[in-house]
Amino acid sequence: MKKQLITIATMAVLFLSLFVAVSEAATKKMDIDNSVDTNEIVADLRGVDQSTVITLRGEITQNTRLTSNNRYLLDGVVFVRRGAKLRIQPGTQIFAGPRSALVIDRGAQIIAKGRANNPIIFTSAQDPGNRRRGDWGGIIINGFAPINNGDSNGEADGEGNTGKYGGRVPDDNSGTMRFCRVEFAGFAFSPTNELNGLALQGVGNKTVIENIQVTEAGDDAIEFFGGTVNVKRLLLFGSMDDAFDWTGGWVGKAQFVLIRQDGNIEANNGIEADNDAINNDLLPRSAPIIYNMTIVGDPDTRTATSIGMLLRVGTAGTLRNIIVQGYKDVAVRIKDDSTLAQYNSGALSLENIIFFDNRRGVTQFQRNDGSDAGDLSNRMRNILFTDPQLVDATSKNAPSFRPRPGSPAIDPANVAATPANDSFFERVNFVGGVGTTDATDFTVGGWVSFRRN
């Protein structure tokens, strides 16, 4: 009886929200449209009970809940407007049509709390087997946290007409994403105007981003445009451009990140880190604190474009407990005089890193004129040039990033202690994104997928 009442109440709310949406349609774009046009239902949704398919289109202007008993189709770019919360139940699947994207505006929130055994999945609406990088534009979150390339209000315009981002609120809260997969996104509007898997634009540090897989992104898997947001437990698999990209004054933290880039395309860099390309010394300067990353490239491809970590145009940063293996070019390139100045001052610091099987050696400093100013590895502390002995990090279909017994990645002598008095970082006894046990391997539980298409 109680359950029935709740169901009736839920239906009433749904009915009301649809009514509001329809009644506003004359003057505004529609919030939610459940009158499904079958021409828009691509592939994967064919054969599904159409009454369970709800199309999301235009703007979401009020609190809205997506539930796992329905399937959702993103049609075009959908904006969650300021003041509205988009709540998504564990197990909900959101299918993205061509040229679609989900944008969380400044002052709006996404509350997407999946579970390890019941993730929330954002994926292409194409048929399984026919899904490709760039099928849709991914998720863009805009926040009010500081960026370094803003106008007099501290704001900038997001890529792909995704709205304004940035401001003066470091502890801004754009919601929570946990146990979510973002698949086959990364649509390019133009060569310089691209959407990623997950774009965090001026996102603040009250936002929670953890246990996220971004797989087969057409551009970067995750890209930070300034902001203060922290991220934890990311699996970034098969992205076309960079896996982990920052620019514009990002000053957040990251721990437990797994990167596997692919040789079936000319994937670019594992990390691509900028401060600002025009004024390398703009403030706030990009200066994230990153512990425990495993960055795996694919050395068996033709050209030498990919670098494990490309640190350039004035970025700072603290990088510890990292494995870099299998890149076609150098493991680390510190590029531009402005970036070397950060390195020399200690504001850009790399320690406790294991380098292995990178084709053109370990590190390189490249001056503004492109000339090579030599190897910096003799100035990095606690670095090793040895096989980290991962179980099967280069598998294209079922990688395991765990260190094997006896690996140097689990020798305590090689592990940097995480910052004291910082509740974000967890103390661990391994280098890289995962340890040797289920308890230290966030990819367990059934929520990840290595499907390639």
Ligand SMILES: [Ca+2]
């Ligand atoms: Ca990008």
Ligand SMILES: [Ca+2]
């Ligand atoms: Ca790149």
Ligand SMILES: [Ca+2]
């Ligand atoms: Ca990039």
Ligand SMILES: [Ca+2]
């Ligand atoms: Ca970049």
